[in-house]
Amino acid sequence: MWTYEKRLQFPVRITHTCPKTAQMIISQYGGPDGELSASMRYLAQRYTMPSKEAGGLLTDIGTEELGHMEIICAMVYQLTKNLTIEEAKTAGFDAYYIDHTKALWPQAAAGIPFNACEFQSKGDAIADLTENLAAEQKARVVYDNLLRMIPDSDVREPLKFLRTREIVHFQRFGEALEKIKDNLDEKNFYYYNPEFDIKIKKIETPGLL
Amino acid sequence: METQHLAIASVPVQVWSGKLYEYAQALHAGTIFPELNMPFFAAESVPDADSLGNSGDLPLEERDQLMAKINGISFALDDLTLFLDTHPAQQEAISLRKQLIEERKRLLKEYDQKFYSLTKDCEGLWTQGSMPWEGVCI
Numbered sequence: 001m002w003t004y005e006k007r008l009q010f011p012v013r014i015t016h017t018c019p020k021t022a023q024m025i026i027s028q029y030g031g032p033d034g035e036l037s038a039s040m041r042y043l044a045q046r047y048t049m050p051s052k053e054a055g056g057l058l059t060d061i062g063t064e065e066l067g068h069m070e071i072i073c074a075m076v077y078q079l080t081k082n083l084t085i086e087e088a089k090t091a092g093f094d095a096y097y098i099d100h101t102k103a104l105w106p107q108a109a110a111g112i113p114f115n116a117c118e119f120q121s122k123g124d125a126i127a128d129l130t131e132n133l134a135a136e137q138k139a140r141v142v143y144d145n146l147l148r149m150i151p152d153s154d155v156r157e158p159l160k161f162l163r164t165r166e167i168v169h170f171q172r173f174g175e176a177l178e179k180i181k182d183n184l185d186e187k188n189f190y191y192y193n194p195e196f197d198i199k200i201k202k203i204e205t206p207g208l209l
Numbered sequence: 210m211e212t213q214h215l216a217i218a219s220v221p222v223q224v225w226s227g228k229l230y231e232y233a234q235a236l237h238a239g240t241i242f243p244e245l246n247m248p249f250f251a252a253e254s255v256p257d258a259d260s261l262g263n264s265g266d267l268p269l270e271e272r273d274q275l276m277a278k279i280n281g282i283s284f285a286l287d288d289l290t291l292f293l294d295t296h297p298a299q300q301e302a303i304s305l306r307k308q309l310i311e312e313r314k315r316l317l318k319e320y321d322q323k324f325y326s327l328t329k330d331c332e333g334l335w336t337q338g339s340m341p342w343e344g345v346c347i
Binding site: 003004005006007008009010011012013014053056057060061064070073074077078126130133143144147148156157159160161162163164165167168169170171172173174175176177178179181186189190 | 222245251
């Protein structure tokens, strides 16, 4: 169950209309390494995680990513709120405008629609947590790339915040992976899959769920 | 994991240092832990003195001040919660979380009484206050 809180995790107040910036930032809404993708990835992986700590962490980070999606959407919205038809024509926002006017729609910067194929839920704790480490790094790179391109400080502040969150989440997923490793045979972490081979797990690793 | 293992990723587990950012600063940085604040060079190069996070010269209205407090405390709680997810036995973090929860409850209630409600546990309606994505209220 989720409940909504009527505020953003990090405040967004953008004064200058800039459809071009919106066009770039929207990638963190619907792109392959975006916040929607992150949230759905973690919230999908958690069910079969073999420890309460890992399942709990995925729930908390997955929930925070929903809040990040909202921050990104608020930025895109505020960047295009006062968009004129002339601005839509000149700033590279024309194709988006034709299909969605000023509404939010999850797509990558290049216009590719949000696609669940872009994230993994593999059903193996080591594979999934390693995937998440990579996912956080990829999202950080997107924020790095955005920060190189965008001069408006109203836009940069939330981007900087979100970038740091990727680093913190990387740290936490790394720690979750260490916990899983602590419960597996250190001579062979790959002897069995703790999310599937239940009979072996009961004998080998009583510490896992 | 004390020893090195082959063919698997390793990340050092964070040790609680007890050094935390003050909450407004933590929100600005993106973490309460100074050791996890690793800025990007291109993020430093543009002066952001007039940015939202640093708008110390603008007197904030009471509502914005209270919202800024709620944002700061809530974010500290978010970041501390993730720390506790992987460090469930850290006593100082546990007692700090307790304090943050109490303080947050108090601030949310005050905001509800003075302005409008932010959560389901408050009594307000959607028609009161601005939508969070409008950027009207920080």
